[in-house]
Amino acid sequence: MHILSAAEMQVCDRLTSERFGVASLELMRAASGAVAAFAREQFPAARRVTVLCGRGNNGGDGMMAARLLAEAGLEVTTLLLGAPDELKGDAAEAWRELTSPAHGLVQIIATAEELVRHNSALEADLILDAVVGTGFKPPLKGLALAALKWIEGSKAPILAVDLPSGWPADETASMVAGPVFPADAVITFTAPKPAHVFGQLTRHWSQPIVVAPIGSPQEAMVSALNLEWAGSALALTQTPRKAAANKGNFGHVLVVGGTLGTAGGKSGAPAMTALGALRAGAGLVTAAVPAPALALVAAVAPELMTWPLAATAAGCIAAENLAPEFIFALMAGKTVLAIGPGMGQSPETVKFTTGLLSATRIPAVIDADALNILVAEPVLLTKLAKGRTLVLTPHPGEMARLAGINIIEIQANRLEVARSFAQRNGVTLVLKGARTLIAHPDGRVAVNTTGNPGMAKGGSGDLLTGLIAGLLAQYPDEPARAVEAAVYLHGLAADLAVRRDDEHTLLATDSLPHLARAFRFHTSGQTGYLWLQGVRAASRQEATP
16 A cells, blocks of 8 residues: 655646546545544444544544534534634535534634633543644644643543644654644545655554555545555465475475574573574475584474584584585475574674575575674675575664664654665665654655554564564565565564453464464455554454453
8 A cells, every 4th residue: 555645645636626526525524434433433432522623624624523423413513613604615615514504512712722621521531633634834833823722621531633733744753742632533535645654653552553545546645755554465375276285386485593502591582583483384394503503403393304513612613514415415395495593603603694595595684693604795795695585674773784874863863764775785675663664665665553562672673574584485576575574573473462461461473373373364344444553453352362
C-alpha cells in the first residue's frame, strides 16, 4: 500500500471525483460512516459521545458521524469551534444535515471562554476529535488550542478522525514538538500518510490506527514518496502451498555463527536464527557453528541439521574452514545464507567471514558480528551486493558504524540514512527499531508498524534474521516482499504474545508459538478497515489460551 503525502491525498480525492465520478460529498458520507461504525465497534460501551468539530472537511466528517451516532440511539453532544456561516462546501452540508432537525445536542463555540460552560460534555464515554485533519499546518492555535486545553479535564478515551489534531500529516518523526490532541485510536481514510506509519499517534503502542476505504480507486492513489506499508507484503505468505509440495520446494537455509569457549558462549544466537528460519517455513535448515557449540545448538530442535566448523583455541570460527573442498561441501544445496549471530570478531573469524561471503553468490542475510566485520570492508560490501540479494539487518548502533556517523544522527534521520545507504551500496537494509524500515536498492522504503517495547531484549534480532532467511528461501523471485513480510510477521507475533504475557517478561522465543496466528492474520477485518497498528478484537481472542 502506498503512503501518500497530504498534497497527494488531496489530488487523490480530486481525481476520485473528477475522473472516477465519486462526488466529494459521497466521500465524506463514506468517511463519516466508517468513523461512526469504528467508534461503536472499538468503544462498544460508550453511550455518551462528545464530538469536537472544526470548520473544515475534517469537521464535516465529525458532524456527519455525530448525526449517525445520534440516529443509532447514542447521546451525542456536538461542539462546533467557530461560526456556522464560515462553513463551506461539504462541511456546510454536513452542518445542515446535523442541525435540521438537530441530532443530539449541538453547541456553537465562538470564544475560548465559552468552552467552560460546556464542561458537562467532558463527562462523555468517548470524545471524537474532528478539529483539524490532513490539511492542517502547524501550530495549533485559537479555538483548536483552547479545545485541547479544555479536554485535559476529561478521562474519556479519544478517537481521532484522520489524525490527532495538531499532528502534521507529512511528519516522519515519532514525536512532534507542538501541541497535539491525545488519541486512544485513530481512523484515517483511503491511504496512510507519513504520520500514520512513523508517528506515536496514540497514548499506548497497542492502540489502533486503521485505514478505512471510502471509495477511491487504486488508480487514484499515486505517490512520489516511494514509501510503502510493510504489512501489504503479508499477502505473499498467505497463498496455500500446493498439495504435492516437498521440502525441496522451500529452500535450504545455512546459518553460520556462534562461539563457545574462552571467547564467550554465544551458541544461543545461531540457534534462535535457525529456529526462526524453520518456523518461517524453510524446507531445510542447517546451522554451521564451532564444533564445541554443536551439541548445544543441535539440542534446540530435532528438525535442525548441524555442521561442525573448526574452532580456534578460544572457541571462535577458524580460518581453516575456508579450504576450498570444505566450502564446496558446506555450501552444497544451500539456497540462502544467514551469517553473523553470536560469532564474534576474532581475526580468524573475520578472515573466514569475508572469505565465505566472497566465495558464495546465493542470497545472504548479514547480521550482528558479520555487520561489524563489514564496517572495515566498505569496498567489499559493494562488491558482494552485485548480482545477488544482500540483506543487512543493523540496529542503530551497527548502522552508525556502517554509515560512519553517530547514533543520534541515525535516529534523527532514519529514513534518509536507510534509503541512501541501500541505494549507494545496492543492498536491502533493514534498519531495526520502533518502526523498522526496509530500504531497497531501487530507493523504495517500506515502513513496518508492528512490534512493541517487549522486543527490546537480546535474541530478537537473531530471530528476525532467521525469519528473513526462511522467507527468502521460499520466495526467491520476490525478495523485497519476502523481507518486508518477515519484518512484519516478527513484530506481529510479538504483539500477539504480549496480549497474553506482559511486555516486561517477553523473551525473543516467546513469540515463536504465535507465528502461526501471525501468518493467518488478515490486516483487513470483516469491516474492511486496514489495521496499521494494534490487533483486532478477534485476533486478541485467538491469542488467549
